[in-house]
Amino acid sequence: MAHAGLNVFACEPEYAALAQEIAPDAKVYSATTAMQDPHQVQARPSLIAKMRQADIAVCAGADLEIGWLPMLQMKSSNAKVRSTDQGLFFAADHVETLDQLKEVDRSMGDVHAKGNPHLHLDPYRLLKVGEALSEKMAQVDADNAQQYRQAYADFAERWQAKIPQWEAQAAKLKGKKVIAYHTSYRYLFNWLGMEQVGDLEPKPGLPPSTSHLSQLLSRANQGDIAAVIITSYQDDRGAQWLGERANIPVLQLPMSVGGNKQSQDLFSFYDSVITMMLTTMSK
């Protein structure tokens, strides 16, 4: 293997960005962009071709990619990324996920029994994932193990310095009530002490329905909702409808790195999310 020339297949852009922090010389490919719903991805030829060449595959896990990752693994015939014993890495395996379910029934919608997989907007969890990923890289590419650990230590230092700054900035957001789309920002709200009191999806995975929106409208008319928040890959029609009628601002936040112009890496992505929320909600 060439010097630190790890070939990384990331399922989502946040893990591509994290992998790049820990392995700056690696060739990193992200299977999805922040404009694409990672639940619904086509196991398309280009992804098979990329996975075929990967030394390591970095994904959220907790079944987020269950609809396409197994097919890519099957089709790409790359033994290196078959199992988590080797080059396959699931972020959710290394932290405790929120909202794990004991009983799962499809009448509940397309729920994740293993808990919410959108964990990259919790800076503490992301840090733990980064540490585990650096160990995984050290295992896969033992010759350069020290470099990965060093790069992680450097990233962790910068990241830990940012956390209190973000928390201080976002202090005004504590206790704010919002309506959001899916549980995409579950970890963000949990971290900043915000509360999601309504979901545009009647059930996980189902699109907003008219009857469900009118229920949300009567909830919103109580007057305590600070914003309707959706992600960069979610359709804004339901949110706009609700926002106009209830006179609440609608905020489309980036879901990941690349979700807007400002979000170039994990740091600027967090900066952008917090700045956007402050601009909209601290009136």
Add this chain to the structure above:
Amino acid sequence: MKTLTTRLSSVAVACAMVSMSASAQDSSLTNPNISAVLDGYYQSGERPMAERVEGFGLGHTEFAMSANIDDMFYGKVTAIVEMHDGDTELGLEEAFIQTLAMPGGFSVRAGRFLSDVGYLNNQHVHTDSFSDRPAAYRAFLGGHYFDDGVRLDYVAPTDLYWTMGVEAFKGDDMRAEDEHGEREFENVGVYSAYTKFGGDIGVSSSWQVGLSYLRNENGRLTAHEEDEHEEHGDDDHGHDHSHAARYTGENTYIADFVYKWAPDGNYKYQHFTLSGEYFKVTDFAPLDEHDHDHDEHEAGHDDHGPDDLTGWYLSGVYQFSPNWSAGLRYGEVDTQELHEDHFHGQKLKETEVSLAWHHSHFSTVRLQYTNQQGTNFEGFEDDNIITLQYVMTLGAHGAHQY
């Protein structure tokens, strides 16, 4: 041979499914994925060579179980329950193992599985956007061609997706009609080779093209004998509802393409799929037929024997919201039917429109209209058929192919 009518075995399968369901919640890669597909319909007529009958009926009711067996092998079993003339039949559509850890991009699949020729063939019927496969599939591959055999596949380590593979199959369902039951068929009847290329165009579009060749040692028809008695009515009925290919030849060539588009590559709300395939089947006429041909003076093709069998289709499906999708498909099949010692050309054209409502990823209700125009086609003439169908899946959330 592929169908067991034993009621006992269907009960056994059902029991196996139930006892495994406890672990099905954790659908990780190392635990079995268990799923069932329910398919029911009402239709106002019958499409030639299709399995669905007029009136109420059940399509493939499918039970599937798959898992990594260990770090080297993956296994999958798909059982299908079908109704044929009032009998409940349990069939095995898939029962295969596949290697997981061969080096160099190679993999081997063995057992009973769907051949990787063409675009649609390796996909499960319940994922289709129309209630029946295109006429070309029904004519030349028996709807979908699965068989007992072995495959070697290779994926190249290139940014442009490039895969190629070879397969060998028993080929029982691809045997030419043998009305006297006297023919000695080859035990390994079918060999195939395929290659596929694919990639992205920008962030919104992706594509794949494929070329396949299928060699069928038993595909050539046997000559009719002098004491032939016309029993076509009965014969045809048996064929209509089986998995066997209706028209076979020694050589089949398939070219296929698929193009998919979604805004920003986001498949959550809208996406569009355009696909098409072309089939050419040659060397199907009985070998001793050529001598007779000179006397026959059939217009158009006196010296060369009958024209090759061909078929094609073009399909466009647009999902315009998470809940609704619409599809348009046109296809043609040109075949030759052996009548005593000469061939009669016949043609089938199908224009189909489908509208589907998806309450979630797991439930679909589809309304389909088919206009078929047959020219001498097995007694099928112009017809309009309406199908109302549901397809629902329960259990593990299976990953879909491109």
